[in-house]
Amino acid sequence: MRKPTSATATATAKPTPCCIKVGLKRGPWTPEEDGLLASYIKKEGEGRWRTLPKKAGLLRCGKSCRLRWMNYLRPSVKRGQIADDEEDLILRLHRLLGNRWSLIAGRIPGRTDNEIKNYWNTHLSKKLISQGIDPRTHKPLDPQSFDPSKPSLSKANLSQERLKEPMKTVSSGLEETTSDSTHIANNKENEYFQNDDINAHLDAQHLANHFIASQGYTGLLNYDGTSGMDLRGNQRLGIGEADDQDITSGTDDVFSFLNSLINEEAFQQHQILNVPNVNSTAPSSSDPFVSTFGLGITGWESPLMSSALNQNDSK
DNA sequence: AAAATCATCAACCGCGCCACG
DNA sequence: GCGTGGCGCGGTTGATGATTT
Numbered sequence: 018m019r020k021p022t023s024a025t026a027t028a029t030a031k032p033t034p035c036c037i038k039v040g041l042k043r044g045p046w047t048p049e050e051d052g053l054l055a056s057y058i059k060k061e062g063e064g065r066w067r068t069l070p071k072k073a074g075l076l077r078c079g080k081s082c083r084l085r086w087m088n089y090l091r092p093s094v095k096r097g098q099i100a101d102d103e104e105d106l107i108l109r110l111h112r113l114l115g116n117r118w119s120l121i122a123g124r125i126p127g128r129t130d131n132e133i134k135n136y137w138n139t140h141l142s143k144k145l146i147s148q149g150i151d152p153r154t155h156k157p158l159d160p161q162s163f164d165p166s167k168p169s170l171s172k173a174n175l176s177q178e179r180l181k182e183p184m185k186t187v188s189s190g191l192e193e194t195t196s197d198s199t200h201i202a203n204n205k206e207n208e209y210f211q212n213d214d215i216n217a218h219l220d221a222q223h224l225a226n227h228f229i230a231s232q233g234y235t236g237l238l239n240y241d242g243t244s245g246m247d248l249r250g251n252q253r254l255g256i257g258e259a260d261d262q263d264i265t266s267g268t269d270d271v272f273s274f275l276n277s278l279i280n281e282e283a284f285q286q287h288q289i290l291n292v293p294n295v296n297s298t299a300p301s302s303s304d305p306f307v308s309t310f311g312l313g314i315t316g317w318e319s320p321l322m323s324s325a326l327n328q329n330d331s332k
Numbered sequence: 333a334a335a336a337t338c339a340t341c342a343a344c345c346g347c348g349c350c351a352c353g
Numbered sequence: 354g355c356g357t358g359g360c361g362c363g364g365t366t367g368a369t370g371a372t373t374t
Contacts, residue, residue, distance in 0.1 A: 045342075045368085067359060083360080084343065119362060134363075135341050 042076045046085050054082055055090050088131045095127025099136050112155040
C-alpha cells in the first residue's frame, strides 16, 4: 500500500491535459488534502468537480478530486480484504458482464470499481489462469497450451499476452464451448464452471452486452442509491439531489428489457435457472437481474450474493 | 546485507457520452 | 448540426513494500 507522502512524485511529472493549468498538484494525496476535500464535500455535497478544487482550496484538478473521493474518502467505501463471498460475486458478475467494473462494483456494497478492477487484475485473473480458465471468457483455456504445472503469468507476461490478443472486453457469448474441461481443478469453485449452464450464462451475457451497447447504458443499478453510477454516464446528482424518479424510470427500461429476455425461446431452451418457468418463480425473481441471468439461483449462493441480487427488491 | 524481482493498488490518462448554448 | 464543458469509465502506469536470490 502506498502511503500518501510528500509531493516528490509530482515534481518531475510532466503536466497532463487535465492539470496543465498553473501547477496543479499530482501524485499521492496528503492527509491535509484529504481533510480539505472531505470537509468540503461534507458541507457542499458531491458534484461540480470542475470548480470544487478551487472552492475547497485544493491545488488539484477536478478529476483527481473526484477519483480520490469516490475510491478512498467516501464514507461508504469499505476498506480491507475482499471476502470469499465478495470474490464469488465478483467472479460471477464478471462472467456475466465482462470488464464493466462500475457495474460490478454497483452490485458489491462498499467496493469501488477501481478496487475490484485491481483485485481482478492482481488476484482473480491469475487464479483463473492457474485453474485453466480464461479470465476473459471464463471458459477453459486451450488444453494444448495450458500447463497446470507452470506458474501463473507474471505481470510482465500478462502485459505481453495482452499485446498479442485482439482488443476485446467481454466474450460475445456465442463462441463454442469446449467440452474438454478435464483440466479444471476439482474444487467447489470449479464445479460451478463445469456446470452445463455455462452456455446459457454466456448467452445472457451476450444479450446483456447487446442491450447495454444498443441503449448506450453505462450502468444499470446504483447500489447505494445516492452516489452510485447513473444510467447513461450523465451528470451525477449531488447529495440531497437524488432523483429517485429518474433512477426508477431509467432502470425500468432496463428491467423491462431484461424481463423480456426471460421469455426468449433461447432462454427457455437453456433453462438457465433449472427452474421451469422463471416468470412465475419466487420473489427474488422480481429482480430482473436475478430472474434473467439466474444469479443467485443456480449453484451456491452466499448471503452477500442474495443481498446484492435482491437489492432492487428493497427499493 | 544488498540487489533483483515480484505484487499491490492509488492515481493517472484518454476516450466517449451527454447536456447545453 | 456543431463546439464546448463536465463527467464517468476502463485501461494503464509507477511508487512502494514484500519476497526471493
